[in-house]
Amino acid sequence: MREFDTGATRDTDVGKNDYEGFFSPLVVKRFGDYMTKHRKQADGKLRSADNWQKGIPKDAYIKSAWRHFLDWWMEHRNIPSREGLEDALCALMFNIMGYLYEVLKTKQEDSRPFIEKGECKKSHPEFINVDCDLGYACDACPYNKGDK
Numbered sequence: 001m002r003e004f005d006t007g008a009t010r011d012t013d014v015g016k017n018d019y020e021g022f023f024s025p026l027v028v029k030r031f032g033d034y035m036t037k038h039r040k041q042a043d044g045k046l047r048s049a050d051n052w053q054k055g056i057p058k059d060a061y062i063k064s065a066w067r068h069f070l071d072w073w074m075e076h077r078n079i080p081s082r083e084g085l086e087d088a089l090c091a092l093m094f095n096i097m098g099y100l101y102e103v104l105k106t107k108q109e110d111s112r113p114f115i116e117k118g119e120c121k122k123s124h125p126e127f128i129n130v131d132c133d134l135g136y137a138c139d140a141c142p143y144n145k146g147d148k
Contacts, residue, residue: 058102062095068088071085
């Protein structure tokens, strides 16, 4: 238990993630600027900020990461790259985060009980016209109201 000079108390923070310490606001801001810059698609439309969470194959992430790693390496050796050091690092962060997201998403899906496609609709007929390709009982699924 922690007690502050004001008399307020809080549970201990020992063993809890310290996100404020793990991340730098300078890096998070620069990464956000990079991501905003790359939201514009070839057709001129803006993709949603979380578009990548719809799923990108791990092969696409690893191939892109190698290209951006090469840019980083070139910049490290004082050889101009196609995008510059900061963009190369931000692109690597994006690809690594996306790859890790796919790994964690698969791990999470694999730990959920498998249900036959459409099985959840039997319990929730109000969603009968909604198509679901997941095949997993998922907390994010509108059919799953926590009453598995």
